[in-house]
Amino acid sequence: MAAEEAAVRAQAETVRRLKQDKADPDEIAKEVSKLLEMKAQLGADEGKHKFVLKTPKGTRDFGPREMAIRERAFKAIISCFKRHGAEVIDTPVFELKETLTGKYGEDSKLIYDLKDQGGELLSLRYDLTVPFARYLAMNKITNIKRYHIAKVYRRDNPAMTRGRYREFYQCVNDRRILDGMFAVCGVPDSKFRTICSSVDKLDKMPWEEVRSEMVGEKGLSPEAADRIGEYVQLHGGLDLIERLLQDPKLSQNKLAKEGLGDMKLLFEYLTLFGITGKISFDLSLARGLDYYTGVIFEAVLLQQENEHVEEPVSVGSVAGGGRYDGLVGMFDPKGRKVPCVGVSIGIERIFSILEQRLEASEEKVRTTETQVLVASAQKKLLEERLKLISELWDAGIKAEMLYKKNPKLLNQLQYCEDTGIPLVAIVGEQELKDGVVKLRIVATREEVNVRRESLVEEIRIRTSQC
Numbered sequence: 107m108a109a110e111e112a113a114v115r116a117q118a119e120t121v122r123r124l125k126q127d128k129a130d131p132d133e134i135a136k137e138v139s140k141l142l143e144m145k146a147q148l149g150a151d152e153g154k155h156k157f158v159l160k161t162p163k164g165t166r167d168f169g170p171r172e173m174a175i176r177e178r179a180f181k182a183i184i185s186c187f188k189r190h191g192a193e194v195i196d197t198p199v200f201e202l203k204e205t206l207t208g209k210y211g212e213d214s215k216l217i218y219d220l221k222d223q224g225g226e227l228l229s230l231r232y233d234l235t236v237p238f239a240r241y242l243a244m245n246k247i248t249n250i251k252r253y254h255i256a257k258v259y260r261r262d263n264p265a266m267t268r269g270r271y272r273e274f275y276q277c278v279n280d281r282r283i284l285d286g287m288f289a290v291c292g293v294p295d296s297k298f299r300t301i302c303s304s305v306d307k308l309d310k311m312p313w314e315e316v317r318s319e320m321v322g323e324k325g326l327s328p329e330a331a332d333r334i335g336e337y338v339q340l341h342g343g344l345d346l347i348e349r350l351l352q353d354p355k356l357s358q359n360k361l362a363k364e365g366l367g368d369m370k371l372l373f374e375y376l377t378l379f380g381i382t383g384k385i386s387f388d389l390s391l392a393r394g395l396d397y398y399t400g401v402i403f404e405a406v407l408l409q410q411e412n413e414h415v416e417e418p419v420s421v422g423s424v425a426g427g428g429r430y431d432g433l434v435g436m437f438d439p440k441g442r443k444v445p446c447v448g449v450s451i452g453i454e455r456i457f458s459i460l461e462q463r464l465e466a467s468e469e470k471v472r473t474t475e476t477q478v479l480v481a482s483a484q485k486k487l488l489e490e491r492l493k494l495i496s497e498l499w500d501a502g503i504k505a506e507m508l509y510k511k512n513p514k515l516l517n518q519l520q521y522c523e524d525t526g527i528p529l530v531a532i533v534g535e536q537e538l539k540d541g542v543v544k545l546r547i548v549a550t551r552e553e554v555n556v557r558r559e560s561l562v563e564e565i566r567i568r569t570s571q572c
Contacts (some may be wrong), residue, residue, distance in 0.1 A: 110148050117141045139163075164262065170473035175460050176453070180255065183451060187253040195252050197237040203227040209236050209433070211396040212303045216260045230259040235397070235430065235448055243437035248444050255453075276384055277341075278403040279391040280369055281428070283350075286362025287389065290355040291333035293326060299396060300324050305338055306392035309406075309423070313339065338390040344373045346387055365400070372401065393428060400429035401447070407459070424459075425451045472526040477569045479527050480507040481518040483534035483544075488512070490533045494543065498531075501562040505531075522548045529568060531561065 121141055124134045139160060146158045161167055168176060206217055206229050218230040231237050234254045242250070284305070288298050304320050313335055320326040320334070340346060347370050356362045369387060376382045393402045405425035427449035434444035464471060480495040482488075491507050498505040506527070508518055515532070522530055530546040532553075537544055542555040545564060556564045 110144075114141070114144050114148055117144055171471050172457075172461070174471050174473045175464065176457055179453060179456055179460060183453075184253070184255070190251070192251045192253045195238075195241065195254055196256060197231070197234070197241055197254070199257070200228045200230050201237055201240065203229045205240050205437075206232055206236055209395070209397055209436075211299055213260075213395065216262055218259050218261055231256075232260060233258050233395075233450065235395075235450070236433065238448070239397075239430070239433040239446070240437050242434045242444055242446075276403055276405050277386050277388040277391045278369070278372065278401060279388055280365035280401050281398045282361040282365030282400060283356075283369065283389070284365075284392060286356060286359035286365065287334070287337050290359055290362070291337070292330040293334070297324065297326060301326060301334070302392045305334070305390060308338060308390040308392075341386050341388040341390070343382055343385070343387055344370065344377075347373060368401065393426060397430045397433045398428040399431045402426075402428035403449070407455075422455060423452065424455050425449055470526060474506075474525060474527075475504050476506045476525070476527045477504045478506075478529040478531050478565050479518060479522050480505055481515060481530050481532045482513070483515050483532055483537075485512040487533055487535075490538060494531060494533055498562065498565070503562060503565055519546070519548075529565060531565075 117137070118141055121134065121137050124137060142158050142160060200220060203219060204227070207214065210217070210232060213232070217232050220228040220230065234256060238252070238254065241247075284302060285298055288301060289295075293301050301320060301324065304316050304324065307316055307319075317331045317335060320331045321328050340350075347366055350356050351363070351366050351370070356366070373382065373385070373387070376385055391402060391404060393404070403426065404423045406423050427447070429445070429447045431443055431445045434446060435441045438444075478498065480491050480498065482491050488511050495505050495507050508521060519530060521527070528548055530548060532544040532546060534544070537555070540555070541558055543558055543561050544553055545556050545561070545568070546553045547568065
């Protein structure tokens, strides 16, 4: 027992040192988890059952402040979808296992399979795209502009990249260009998908390591790998597209020529929108999922550590997607193809960025939308507070009151300061006699008497200015 206790003390010292040194949060969390498990085991050995109070690996709780930040992000995203005429749908959190099987290439190993529950083999959804394709085929839909916000599940080892984020840029490529490139470089047809999966790692690994994987693990010839290397390090805009259309090898490949033609058209449209400065045609962009058939794209965050660095470095993807014309046909009895294009936004990473930005600015985050607190200036006015707050709720005003019979006025005002409530509606004996409510503006501490019948409109005017 003494040895186990010593091990726990040593692990606690490790955690303390990491926190003191401000080590990577993921490393600290890992060591804290180990410490908790050791303590729980020690308790079990003593004959006492102890629960390890922690969330499962790769998950987290979201308190009121975090949820307020998430809702801010969702609101911005949803308003953009709605601005472009999108409708919303939802699908079950789990699907038949066969629905998901064979759609994700090497990533299929990350799917969570569920135990047999009554004769159906089920899996938690890995993304929202395959369930959407199943939904289209089931309902025979060929034309819809939809958005879907829901959780997906992956048996992954997530790690959040931290840093100071400056801007987004968009990378685009085309699966046909990739496949044409593989063909002219000498990649056998049977290895297209697995080599594509290797290329997809170029945002996380240097070319030398990716090349080593292609040759050493996947059996590609060194010559073919070197030819791929010449292409995947290219990125640019219309000028690069024009150059590749003249490439003696790529221009002779039917798939690559089709992809380059569509890419040229895309950049002409991007020019009309005035956003070509934010777009990079990047031949290393692969996106590992098997169902893409045409254009693919990712939104990538740039980080600049200091002002002396001329070229910002990528710190990770916050959105990605592409065209998948064949996916719906996999579920259609007659194999009918439905052209589709979609984008998925990585809300968790965006949320992390917003958190860091707010921490840096020390901005106070409101966790409620309360417009006014109904308060009393004297004792024995609970019933009057209840009457007034009921009137405000019936009028659609977001209102609160403290759940005490006779709260002190100072405590009520302090609650507004702490929570960011902009207005206080104060009822007192004199106000009741005069048929008015004293409205206090928390930020300026200004107070005005408002006729009771005019209070709702006054609150609306005042809060619309906040």
